[in-house]
Amino acid sequence: MSGKLERLFTPRAIAVVGVSQDPVRPGSQAVRALLQNGYRGGIFPVNPNYPAHEGLRCYPSVAAIEAEIDLAIIGIPSRGVNAVIAECATKKIPYAAVLSGGFREIGPGGAALQDEMVALARAGGMRLVGPNCLGYANVHDNVYAAFGSITRPPKLWPGPVSLVTQSGGFGYSIAIACAQEGMGFRNVIATGNEADLDAIEFIDALIDDAETRIVVAYIEGLPNARALLELGRRAARAGKPLLVWKGGITEAGARAAATHTANLTGSYDFYRALFRQAGIIEIREIHEAVDLVKALQARKLPHGRRIAVMGGSGGSAIVFADAAEQAGLAMAELSPLTTERVSRVIPAIGSALNPVDFTAGYIAGGGGEKFRAAVQAVIDDAAVDAVCINFATTAGDAARVGAEALGEIARATNKPLFAFLSTPREFAGDALAILDAERVPTLPSPVRVAKVIAALASYRELRERAAAPAGEPAPARNGVQRIAIGPRMSETASKAVLERIGITVTRDVLVQSADEVPLERLRAPFVVKIASPDIGHKTDIGAVKLNVAGREALGAAVQEVLAAAREHAPRAAIEGVIVSEMVTGGFELLAGAVNDAVFGPVVVLGAGGIFAEALNDRTCRIAPFGREVAVEMLGELRCAAMLRGLRGNPAASFDAVADVLVRLSRFAWDYRDTVAEVDINPLIATPQAAIAADALIVGRHAG
């Protein structure tokens, strides 16, 4: 590890405070793990009651250690920890891993201890891991500042994967599952209470770590979730996949998380939006993480979504095709040349189309030469982005021969090759070992192969966008006067703000009586509605009239609206009545921005009217963002088919709506210090324009 946190992960000497004759004590476990795994630096156990521990000299205190120490592992009861921290600070030890529990997680008393610990560390220029954690390991250098499962068998072997987890027990389950499938690790970190170093800072350091190629994180909550956006983009630019499992995404899960840690959980919709924008790979199941890490280790991403599948098991091909289509992949159409090349080497009763059916018992024939030729022909086809070979129940020699052939092909191509093999390892005749060594990701289900190819294709698309210089709108130019934001702005004032940022609003007048309406300037039909910052659901109380035309009807509508407001909201401050040109022939959307506690400004787009009521048809993105993201949002709405125009109806202008979203995102970001919420409801999308027909802006600290 070079750079960030270097001495934390590769300490030259370690003090372990809290060793004892009880081998279960965290400190004892850490010393044993360091010794057994062959850590090459100095180990300095500390306990005033022992002269020696595990054959090492045992020190009465940290201060008594003569050597320079890079890391103190602390595993004593919480009440004694802060004295040790102070001692470490005095000795200028740069890092401590506090394994002990009894801090913030137990309540106010523990929180006070934890705060004191952080203050002592800050004062002494020390950084802390934990407290209340399993600790961490640098598998390459045999650094084990840990206890529990991290130090127990199965031992992880060295490799390119690093894991950061806010749950030791669950996160390490992911590591074990990967290790069982042959994947090796660099750093594994259980972050515990995150009194000082947190998951964000660890991920940040791992992106810079030359030995880490893939980062997997299990996260329950982040006080600053937005930081993941920049991390994801940095990881994308570094070409290092970042896989994140967010726990606590449902109400039940979040409640469970609340009893577990004090972390903020945040809306999962916002997390998912952020993952897309940052090129972060979302995981939701252990074997999903295993499959993806295995495939990512091969370092070949499909350049598109056109796949071919080959095998002797028709059922496996069908199941693969089903799963592929459901995952958004397309079966490639092989070229006539490919079909001819394949036909030449497969039995006549097979099929040289995609799926290629080379019939059962084919692979081993002629030492696998024909099989190799068939696969090579398909991989050479320009219409194919990835290939899955269904070995299915192929076993013994046939499996070995097939694996060797695939290995040869894999070495010479940049296209990803995958295999489905259901034969258990012990009956597969070295096939799995060969395929692992040749980095041909091999999974025990064709469905999993299809899902992983689709995930890699999506990752490639999102990573490219995330790595590109952000396609964000330019910030407001210098010299433009800053817009003043009130605590809860009236419709008129809110629309004035929207106009200033370039969003089209309806043509309105605010009047006290119908006589004031300049009929020569406004075109009927009109919408007539009450103007009051105190009345939220105007429609529900009858304070909105649609489709009003003619002086007489206008007069009546103004009276009715005022009367309705007086009746249903007698204490509301009434600014008057707004008369607007009614927008017809459009589709109603909702657009808005919220300033979230952990994500900052987020823009939300939803369907209006019936779709909003019945379907909760919404999507969101972290602000600010550019046109491409805005268009993507529109495509995600279930009502997108309506917007595109059905049965010959004209399509709404995606451009105009996207422009509103981009401007809104820029505004929400630039004004994050003063704006809490923007609500455009409805935003009417017509074939020519997107027009804000009503709007509300709420300032921060609005009370």
Next chain:
Amino acid sequence: MSGKLERLFTPRAIAVVGVSQDPVRPGSQAVRALLQNGYRGGIFPVNPNYPAHEGLRCYPSVAAIEAEIDLAIIGIPSRGVNAVIAECATKKIPYAAVLSGGFREIGPGGAALQDEMVALARAGGMRLVGPNCLGYANVHDNVYAAFGSITRPPKLWPGPVSLVTQSGGFGYSIAIACAQEGMGFRNVIATGNEADLDAIEFIDALIDDAETRIVVAYIEGLPNARALLELGRRAARAGKPLLVWKGGITEAGARAAATHTANLTGSYDFYRALFRQAGIIEIREIHEAVDLVKALQARKLPHGRRIAVMGGSGGSAIVFADAAEQAGLAMAELSPLTTERVSRVIPAIGSALNPVDFTAGYIAGGGGEKFRAAVQAVIDDAAVDAVCINFATTAGDAARVGAEALGEIARATNKPLFAFLSTPREFAGDALAILDAERVPTLPSPVRVAKVIAALASYRELRERAAAPAGEPAPARNGVQRIAIGPRMSETASKAVLERIGITVTRDVLVQSADEVPLERLRAPFVVKIASPDIGHKTDIGAVKLNVAGREALGAAVQEVLAAAREHAPRAAIEGVIVSEMVTGGFELLAGAVNDAVFGPVVVLGAGGIFAEALNDRTCRIAPFGREVAVEMLGELRCAAMLRGLRGNPAASFDAVADVLVRLSRFAWDYRDTVAEVDINPLIATPQAAIAADALIVGRHAG
């Protein structure tokens, strides 16, 4: 096996036609499998060129065998098969398993051979397995009428699971995956071309087989998919779970299936509807099948959806809670008594609420006594239907102690207990062996535990309904005159049929001119539309006018509609103009019935208007069905929220719509010989009624 196909599965003597010195030949593989696995009946190899085979006397022909033979296994080239079949028939052999390929799957020549084979068998009273199949095995009795993967290691061990598969290679992958997780098998059958015995008949026999407790099937297509409905209900009544994976459910999958076999695939929506109605468990992934079979073997189904989770890993509990909520489970609220009992035995820093956090390192304490008490307290709570214990990375002695405690509890309770354990088998200190033996389903992911509990809860609900005497409407009484169905009936004639079966239709008159409309009997506003069996999309050509009121407007509307029809469909036969009372204040649905080639009559319900266009919001059920199913259909529509009444709008009458669906289902079933299609579009659901505003009935053989 008693009863159906008894001598097929437990033959007393077997002839194997097609043995040779080449050990790869299917016949040779079958003989070796019979010998190696210890089949106890007589084995009679047949090949005129050898005096002996594998130490057995080899016969020149089937006829030359003196003993009575129950089964002939045939593995010779296809051109010679039919002569052997004829010989077997002469010898009154009741069953043959034809492993040879070269039949229907290779084209017309092979199909002719296959047809001849079936004719010979029928004439001789013989039943056939295959051809073109891996064959089958009865694992309990070591009958291996098979070759390839079924005869290769890993050997399946005896147990309660039977497998029927239309794909040998893929289906057997499911068996291998189950076997790797310790599950045992009864019969495994690869059905091949299904010239005679098909998947349906095998499943039927397995439901009656006393040794089979669970049936798993992989199916690509069924010429008579409706037969699954009765099979599922029989399985439900027998208490034997039937798990079905349907391959070829997407366009890509169905295309792949078309190159593979000639089976009909059928709409997957229809399959899924049938699965629900029949209590069949749908599977879509290999480990899903493994997890479910493992859990079903424990033979404890949750009585509801309220779950509790306990463990020392907070993250595992959060992940479990997330997955549980997403799968439709609810976290149980533990009673004060339970909480008190749990509090007494867990550490103070834990949590006695659900999820119960007994903190890390707790299980082994005091020989697992406290752990046992904590789990017992939770399982005793009447508000808890199932419990998941998160062992997570617990290893060695602690895992063993925990497993023993769970085993004890499991033996004494009918509530299902599950465990999540991520520690690999070799480090789990016998825990997995103990949990397997005690039938505590243990899975390597909390997400999988949650999904399996939800699937078991659904299975229990659906099985109860499927096993109950069918809640179907009574058939039409004797004496009721049968309704005549025309090839393509006009709206008026179609509505007359609907009225006769008790479905409300709009009040209509068919007129030639506006003068004929009896305004004293019909209430405005009206819908005016062309009456012609030849014009499908009336609205699109302007041949429908809505909201017509008054004699004058009515006259104009009638003229316009006639003119539009003449202009856009000059050759259409015009019956006149229909003037209907317009139904206002209702929600538009579509209801219909189709007479499917493989499912028979199916009733479809969908949203009308904007929802139909934008969302393809539909659901279906196999006809006939009762009220409960009809109400369930309504609940499945995305527009259900609209039907229930939003923002104070009145709810549509679910009762009235359900009544229409039930009547339609009965009609579609009773008239399946003459009705091809019924289309009610729209069916208008008001708070009081469900009214067919337009209808089309198409007779079969309508050309």
